[in-house]
Amino acid sequence: MVVPELGPWRAAGPRVRRIASAVRPRLAHAVRTAKPQVTRLISTVRPLLADLPRPRSLSTLRYTAGAATAGLVLAAGVVTLSGPWDATGQRTAERDRATALEHARGADQDRKSVVWGKSGPADTRQAPAAGGTALADVLGPLLGSAALGEGHTAVVVDAATGKRLYSVGPDKGLTPASTTKLATAAAALNALGPDHRFTTRTALRGDTSELVLVGGGDPTLTAHAKADGWASLRTLATRTAKALRERGIHKIALSYDTTLYAGPALHPIGVNDNLAPVSALVADEGRTDGSASGPVRRVADPAQDAARKFAGFLRAAGVDTTGPAPAKGAAPAESVASVSSPPLSALVERMLTNSDNDIAEALARQTALASGQPGSFAGGAKAIAGQLRKLGLPLTGAAFHDGSGLDRDDRLTAGLLTAILVEAGTPGHPGLRPLLTGLPIAHFTGTLSARYADGAAGLVHAKTGTLTGVNTLAGTVVDQDGRLLAFAFLASGTTDPMAAQSALDKTATALSACGCG
Numbered sequence: 001m002v003v004p005e006l007g008p009w010r011a012a013g014p015r016v017r018r019i020a021s022a023v024r025p026r027l028a029h030a031v032r033t034a035k036p037q038v039t040r041l042i043s044t045v046r047p048l049l050a051d052l053p054r055p056r057s058l059s060t061l062r063y064t065a066g067a068a069t070a071g072l073v074l075a076a077g078v079v080t081l082s083g084p085w086d087a088t089g090q091r092t093a094e095r096d097r098a099t100a101l102e103h104a105r106g107a108d109q110d111r112k113s114v115v116w117g118k119s120g121p122a123d124t125r126q127a128p129a130a131g132g133t134a135l136a137d138v139l140g141p142l143l144g145s146a147a148l149g150e151g152h153t154a155v156v157v158d159a160a161t162g163k164r165l166y167s168v169g170p171d172k173g174l175t176p177a178s179t180t181k182l183a184t185a186a187a188a189l190n191a192l193g194p195d196h197r198f199t200t201r202t203a204l205r206g207d208t209s210e211l212v213l214v215g216g217g218d219p220t221l222t223a224h225a226k227a228d229g230w231a232s233l234r235t236l237a238t239r240t241a242k243a244l245r246e247r248g249i250h251k252i253a254l255s256y257d258t259t260l261y262a263g264p265a266l267h268p269i270g271v272n273d274n275l276a277p278v279s280a281l282v283a284d285e286g287r288t289d290g291s292a293s294g295p296v297r298r299v300a301d302p303a304q305d306a307a308r309k310f311a312g313f314l315r316a317a318g319v320d321t322t323g324p325a326p327a328k329g330a331a332p333a334e335s336v337a338s339v340s341s342p343p344l345s346a347l348v349e350r351m352l353t354n355s356d357n358d359i360a361e362a363l364a365r366q367t368a369l370a371s372g373q374p375g376s377f378a379g380g381a382k383a384i385a386g387q388l389r390k391l392g393l394p395l396t397g398a399a400f401h402d403g404s405g406l407d408r409d410d411r412l413t414a415g416l417l418t419a420i421l422v423e424a425g426t427p428g429h430p431g432l433r434p435l436l437t438g439l440p441i442a443h444f445t446g447t448l449s450a451r452y453a454d455g456a457a458g459l460v461h462a463k464t465g466t467l468t469g470v471n472t473l474a475g476t477v478v479d480q481d482g483r484l485l486a487f488a489f490l491a492s493g494t495t496d497p498m499a500a501q502s503a504l505d506k507t508a509t510a511l512s513a514c515g516c517g
Helices: 013-022 024-033 035-049 065-081 092-097 100-115 135-143 177-192 233-246 302-316 344-354 357-370 377-390 414-424 497-513
Strands: 151-158 164-168 199-204 210-214 251-257 320-326 334-340 461-467 470-478 484-492
Touching: 135 151, 135 164, 135 497, 151 414, 164 414, 177 344, 177 357, 177 377, 177 414, 177 461, 177 470, 199 233, 210 302, 233 302, 233 334, 251 302, 302 320, 344 357, 357 377, 414 470, 414 484, 461 497, 470 497, 484 497
Parallel strands: 210 251, 251 320
Antiparallel strands: 151 164, 151 484, 199 210, 199 334, 461 470, 470 484
């Protein structure tokens, strides 16, 4: 089985057992719905698991013999490129291996010429090995389905060797919808690094009693009583109140600063339940209910909403507060208190798993600032392209206008999407790994949790994309020969979104069942 960097996971036996126990109920269901694929994985991976230490108590894994074995297989063999399991968003074993893998960078250059079409024809349909089935014979009829509209592009790459196995229109730019978030993730991780955090702070303005709440562009800042590991507005208020009392201050005028970002706050699509106005200060993505993902009505002014909630928390902490009002002038330098987001790796995983548009647009702006561009839609789009160019990725046919893919003028190619996926798995760029660990898992997590019930459950890890008339899917899958494949399918002119979605799922499932040489 070709699974990159499997070695470190043998050494992570205790963590694998904890994972298996945590996901036991869903793994049992996966065994029932994906028995052929699980059987294939068991026979392929069992030799690789022989060295894992046995659990102290077999009762912790004994929910059925088949499910126990499948749990270890899926955890150690498939979930190595899925997630997010690590509480920090970046698996510890990956981080520990990063330095040791630097020596392999030279080999990556040889892969790029194959993966990204720098040699050979741009449109290829790979012939099968002796006795095999041509991949074109498997994918052609499925991608030719009337459900996929007036046109499609597709690329399939062997992620381990970098060999392009199948392609149709690899350099043709089509509207990518939310698969744009793969490009946003790669650009943000490359510009900022997986350990970067976004800080929200309070500061006093000179000798006055004006306290400024300074937005740091953290899209995951929460005002909920239970923060679940994200930066908490309540915690910031508690820390601020304590620091003010220590200064002998018991009454303040609250203002808020959002000058980190520039340009229009409203996306070109206008007011929409899929995205709040983009602001450097926002709590719970401006949602008007208790949800954490999916479309819902948003507040008109996220910064004002967050500041009002913060004022209430200050009062509850014993500080008399007036306001809030927008701050005037530059943010003051004297910080009082602060809270920081989890590492960028965790934000990327949440963005990809849930297809979170608010995080995507925030990361586009943060990438812009790190690249010397204005923190705006235009600056983010320019910065994303610039960071992908720095990675040496193929931008022919690509055009960026936002970070989320909600803009219908965005254009990505199947060749670029598979190149991003392959690059994220290379030893030379371990910082890009959250792009893979954040991919939704078929029938398990995120936007794929309700899909693949009768298909490749647990085997397909992919980012979805859907707009009116547009359906896309890009990710990874293990085929019958044990190869890890990166794929991208883009369809335009679709008229029935559910039928198009089903057609793409059938195509990815066929990849998992294919032994195509």
